[in-house]
Amino acid sequence: MGKFDLLDHELVPQFRIMAKEEIEQLRKSLGVRKEDLPWMLKSDPVSKAIGAKPGDVVEIVRKSPVAGRSVAYRYVVPG
Amino acid sequence: MSFYELVKSIKSIRFGILSPEEIRKMSVVNIVTADTYDEDGIPIEAGLMDRRLGTIEPGQKCQTCGNRVRQCPGHFGHIELARPVVHPGFAKLVYSLLKATCWNCGRLLLTNEDVDKYTILMDRYRRKWPQLRLRLADRVIRRASKNTECPHCGEHQYKLKFEKPTTYYEEHKEGTVKLAPNEIRSRLERITDSDVKLIGLDPQIARPEWMVLTVLPVPPSAVRPSITLESGIRSEDDLTHKLVDIIRINERLKDNIDAGAPQLIIEDLWELLQYHVTTYFDNETSGIPPARHRSGRPLRTLAQRLKGKEGRFRSNLSGKRVDFSARTVISPDPIIRINEVGVPIEIAKLLTIPERINSYNIEQVRRLIENGPDIHPGANYIIRPDGRRIDLRFPKDRKAVADAVSIGYIVERHLKDGDIVLFNRQPSLHRMSIMAHKVRVLPYKTFRLNLCVCPPYNADFDGDEMNLHVPQSEESRAEAGVLMLVQEQILSPRYGGPIMGGIQDYISGAYMLTRKETILTREDASQLLARAGYSGELPPPEINEPKELWTGKQLASLFFPSGFNYSLKSNVCLKCPSCKKEDCENDAYVVIRDGKLIKGVIDKKSIGAGQPESVLHRLIKDYGTDVGRDYIDKAFKLFLAYIDSRGLTIGLDEEELPAEAKREVLEAIRQAESKISELIDTYKQGFLERLAGRTLEETLETKIMQELEEARELAGEIAGRYLKETNTALLMARTGARGSFMNLAHMVACVGQQSVRGERIIRGYMNRTLPHFKPGDLGAEAHGFVYSSYKDRLNPIEFFFHAMGGREGLVDTAVRTSQSGYMQRRLINALQDVRVEYDLTVRGTDGSIIQFKYGEDGVDPAKSDHGKAVNVEKIIERVVKAGGG
Ligand SMILES: [Mg+2]
Numbered sequence: 031m032g033k034f035d036l037l038d039h040e041l042v043p044q045f046r047i048m049a050k051e052e053i054e055q056l057r058k059s060l061g062v063r064k065e066d067l068p069w070m071l072k073s074d075p076v077s078k079a080i081g082a083k084p085g086d087v088v089e090i091v092r093k094s095p096v097a098g099r100s101v102a103y104r105y106v107v108p109g
Numbered sequence: 110m111s112f113y114e115l116v117k118s119i120k121s122i123r124f125g126i127l128s129p130e131e132i133r134k135m136s137v138v139n140i141v142t143a144d145t146y147d148e149d150g151i152p153i154e155a156g157l158m159d160r161r162l163g164t165i166e167p168g169q170k171c172q173t174c175g176n177r178v179r180q181c182p183g184h185f186g187h188i189e190l191a192r193p194v195v196h197p198g199f200a201k202l203v204y205s206l207l208k209a210t211c212w213n214c215g216r217l218l219l220t221n222e223d224v225d226k227y228t229i230l231m232d233r234y235r236r237k238w239p240q241l242r243l244r245l246a247d248r249v250i251r252r253a254s255k256n257t258e259c260p261h262c263g264e265h266q267y268k269l270k271f272e273k274p275t276t277y278y279e280e281h282k283e284g285t286v287k288l289a290p291n292e293i294r295s296r297l298e299r300i301t302d303s304d305v306k307l308i309g310l311d312p313q314i315a316r317p318e319w320m321v322l323t324v325l326p327v328p329p330s331a332v333r334p335s336i337t338l339e340s341g342i343r344s345e346d347d348l349t350h351k352l353v354d355i356i357r358i359n360e361r362l363k364d365n366i367d368a369g370a371p372q373l374i375i376e377d378l379w380e381l382l383q384y385h386v387t388t389y390f391d392n393e394t395s396g397i398p399p400a401r402h403r404s405g406r407p408l409r410t411l412a413q414r415l416k417g418k419e420g421r422f423r424s425n426l427s428g429k430r431v432d433f434s435a436r437t438v439i440s441p442d443p444i445i446r447i448n449e450v451g452v453p454i455e456i457a458k459l460l461t462i463p464e465r466i467n468s469y470n471i472e473q474v475r476r477l478i479e480n481g482p483d484i485h486p487g488a489n490y491i492i493r494p495d496g497r498r499i500d501l502r503f504p505k506d507r508k509a510v511a512d513a514v515s516i517g518y519i520v521e522r523h524l525k526d527g528d529i530v531l532f533n534r535q536p537s538l539h540r541m542s543i544m545a546h547k548v549r550v551l552p553y554k555t556f557r558l559n560l561c562v563c564p565p566y567n568a569d570f571d572g573d574e575m576n577l578h579v580p581q582s583e584e585s586r587a588e589a590g591v592l593m594l595v596q597e598q599i600l601s602p603r604y605g606g607p608i609m610g611g612i613q614d615y616i617s618g619a620y621m622l623t624r625k626e627t628i629l630t631r632e633d634a635s636q637l638l639a640r641a642g643y644s645g646e647l648p649p650p651e652i653n654e655p656k657e658l659w660t661g662k663q664l665a666s667l668f669f670p671s672g673f674n675y676s677l678k679s680n681v682c683l684k685c686p687s688c689k690k691e692d693c694e695n696d697a698y699v700v701i702r703d704g705k706l707i708k709g710v711i712d713k714k715s716i717g718a719g720q721p722e723s724v725l726h727r728l729i730k731d732y733g734t735d736v737g738r739d740y741i742d743k744a745f746k747l748f749l750a751y752i753d754s755r756g757l758t759i760g761l762d763e764e765e766l767p768a769e770a771k772r773e774v775l776e777a778i779r780q781a782e783s784k785i786s787e788l789i790d791t792y793k794q795g796f797l798e799r800l801a802g803r804t805l806e807e808t809l810e811t812k813i814m815q816e817l818e819e820a821r822e823l824a825g826e827i828a829g830r831y832l833k834e835t836n837t838a839l840l841m842a843r844t845g846a847r848g849s850f851m852n853l854a855h856m857v858a859c860v861g862q863q864s865v866r867g868e869r870i871i872r873g874y875m876n877r878t879l880p881h882f883k884p885g886d887l888g889a890e891a892h893g894f895v896y897s898s899y900k901d902r903l904n905p906i907e908f909f910f911h912a913m914g915g916r917e918g919l920v921d922t923a924v925r926t927s928q929s930g931y932m933q934r935r936l937i938n939a940l941q942d943v944r945v946e947y948d949l950t951v952r953g954t955d956g957s958i959i960q961f962k963y964g965e966d967g968v969d970p971a972k973s974d975h976g977k978a979v980n981v982e983k984i985i986e987r988v989v990k991a992g993g994g
């Protein structure tokens with residue numbers, strides 16, 4: 031099997047590295063530190079594919095059977 | 110200074126390793142004697158029961174702190190080990206440390222550049238991701254372990270081998286050399302503080318060399334009390350036994366070293382000391398035999414005290430015994446309300462509620478005091494405002510005591526009707542396993558509960574026992590009443606639907622009452638409604654001539670709120686390809702309009718427990734839990750009243766098939782058999798076509814099984830055709846009250862194929878299941894097909910096969926419950942303090958986010974429509990109906 035872009039796969043949701051201001055806004059609306067968001071490793075295949083670095087926050091948009099569209103966030107940590 | 114003055118609140122806990130100096134500093138006595146008491150029963154000085162370790166005998170003053178038993182916290186002693194031994198709990202870490210550092214200079218096997226890099230990284234981790242610190246430390250260790258030459262002193266690094274639990278070897282060219290604990294300790298001593306930090310440890314509180322013990326703490330005697338048996342013989346605690354072993358070997362080792370004994374003997378004793386210390390910490394260490402008592406029982410040492418179900422954590426910290434609770438057998442009571450629980454008088458007289466006397470209740474409370482502890486609405490204790498308790502068992506003249514109380518006194522009065530209590534049945538697998546009930550004090554010795562609460566508790570009455578707890582404060586009772594009352598739990602969060610509702614006879618009764626042919630005289634109707642607690646007017650009769658008659662549907666309608674509309678297919682529906690709905694000739698389509706049951710029979714689909722989108726579900730969702738509870742309390746009694754008046758019974762003759770039906774069943778089975786022998790013939794001739802992914806033999810098996818399954822189904826069908834409409838088992842199966850068509854077919858037609866592990870029965874003798882058959886017989890009879898029905902009785906061979914299948918079922922359930930119980934434990938431990946916040950995020954205790962919106966859609970499943978936020982279909986139906994008039 032040849033190489034393929036995992037972001038193109040049907041079962042992989044959309045990932046996007048968020049801008050500084052967006053992160054600030056998200057943090058304020060949830061009332062948390064970045065560290066309190068769920069974590070994602072820098073070595074995660076998706077982190078590598080989108081070039082996420084420790085300290086980044088990634089937005090994930092999924093198709094959800096119950097909610098239609100659901101948004102989640104991941105704080106990227108080293109490892 | 111007493112113990113209680115020392116009580117302070119804990120701000121944080123730091124875990125570290127005790128250094129030898131710390132162990133000596135906290136020790137009050139160096140223990141050198143392996144004995145405990147002398148002949149007179151006096152603790153031996155410097156022995157394991159030295160008085161300075163704290164008193165355990167009442168009345169004696171502690172030699173260290175001067176307190177008596179209750180106040181003395183106990184004091185540690187210590188043993189000076191003649192030679193160091195590895196702490197078995199750190200053995201693995203010691204291995205990592207030895208591998209990652211130079212045996213010669215003690216530095217981490219990393220270049221200075223790497224050390225600098227990792228130091229910076231570690232600092233950053235410490236600030237930003239302290240949780241990831243150990244991962245980085247792991248990386249550092251793995252990286253350093255790869256180096257075979259020290260970048261600092263250039264020495265070659267030998268390969269290390271670790272043998273559980275506490276032995277290390279170094280592989281030299283000349284052969285493997287065992288590393289002695291003192292050599293290990295001196296290597297660990299050479300590791301610099303800055304390198305220790307890189308390994309993820311804090312050198313201030315956990316120097317690596319402290320993982321090799323030179324001094325062993327001896328716990329206070331209160332931790333390992335000796336018990337005096339009735340015979341007067343003293344029996345020591347397992348820990349004491351183990352410490353005796355350690356001291357004995359330690360002293361012998363010391364003597365041998367001092368006497369200059371040969372190295373071999375010293376090494377043997379040293380290893381023995383290591384064994385005793387290892388088993389002292391954990392007597393279930395893999396790789397070494399557990400230390401045993403003289404009787405052969407393995408000793409219960411430190412790890413065993415903490416581990417497992419009977420350990421300190423699960424048995425004493427997570428699980429505590431409580432006061433104000435009761436446990437007894439449960440039995441059913443269809444008359445009490447679902448919110449109630451019947452409590453035996455005997456229990457009501459022992460469980461109390463503290464009630465503060467005020468100007469409103471003083472007279473009633475005085476009467477309770479006069480009744481005292483033995484007459485039911487009484488009281489057991491009075492608590493005076495100064496905190497003194499008066500036991501009402503003793504005063505001769507309780508009247509005088511009653512007169513003496515005044516406002517501000519607290520009286521511990523008996524449980525009485527209407528008090529809120531918590532009721533529980535184990536296993537408590539979901540939140541409905543503990544619900545609040547209102548007390549109903551009743552005679553006899555069992556807890557009584559309404560049958561509709563059986564499903565949430567998963568209770569039956571074959572000897573089940575349940576627990577009852579009495580909340581002791583106004584707040585807790587109010588909270589329990591609002592949040593945990595049975596009626597608030599009818600709708601389950603497990604699936605959007607009522608978990609409580611009709612079961613068994615409730616459903617049969619509802620069906621019998623509401624079917625078309627049920628008509629009642631004024632007398633009958635009044636009788637039934639009276640039993641249901643209905644006190645309104647009788648509706649105008651459905652039939653006036655020749656006399657006034659009421660239909661069952663009319664009576665069942667009286668309990669719906671006016672304006673209630675709903676329609677659904679009932680359980681008796683035959684699922685015709687095109688449903689005629691209102692015009693269904695089986696009366697299987699239920700229509701309720703403006704609170705009147707117009708069409709259809711009420712059965713499991715309408716009032717059954719665990720039925721979403723049922724009449725009961727709609728009723729509670731639209732009118733609230735009070736209406737829902739009232740419906741269950743009253744209408745359900747009507748159903749029982751009706752089934753009581755008619756009677757519902759089952760007889761052997763009902764399971765009898767007419768002769769021609771029997772012939773048909775036999776014919777169906779015979780045909781299947783001939784098809785099977787055809788199959789076997791084709792197989793033997795080698796013409797059988799192989800199914801994809803299966804061997805020839807498997808193909809044959811599958812085909813035979815298919816054939817037999819069809820035969821059984823056909824037999825059931827035939828039986829169904831010939832059974833009378835009045836057959837009770839059929840009624841119960843069709844309404845969903847109990848049993849299925851298959852159960853019925855088993856009784857009247859044919860039991861069918863028995864299986865073990867999803868296959869026909871093949872085990873037993875060589876090439877055959879039983880000696881009654883020829884080897885290699887592939888026929889139905891030889892492999893567990895039961896031709897008979899239960900009514901016809903099974904022949905011995907069939908019975909044996911049937912027992913084989915039945916046993917597998919029993920074993921499976923036993924295995925499944927233990928496995929799912931373990932899984933449940935793990936899940937609950939992980940999830941117990943996760944909660945949904947007001948902003949609908951799901952968070953852990955530290956405020957960290959687990960889910961950004963509860964369930965992704967923020968819907969409470971208990972308030973949902975079968976999992977969905979709204980049931981659009983039903984809303985449209987309702988709007989259209991309302992518009993159309
Ligand atoms: Mg039971």
Ligand SMILES: [Zn+2]
Nearest residue numbers: 163171174181
């Ligand atoms: Zn003391």
Ligand SMILES: [Zn+2]
Nearest residue numbers: 211214259262
């Ligand atoms: Zn070195």
Ligand SMILES: [Zn+2]
Nearest residue numbers: 682683688697
């Ligand atoms: Zn139908």
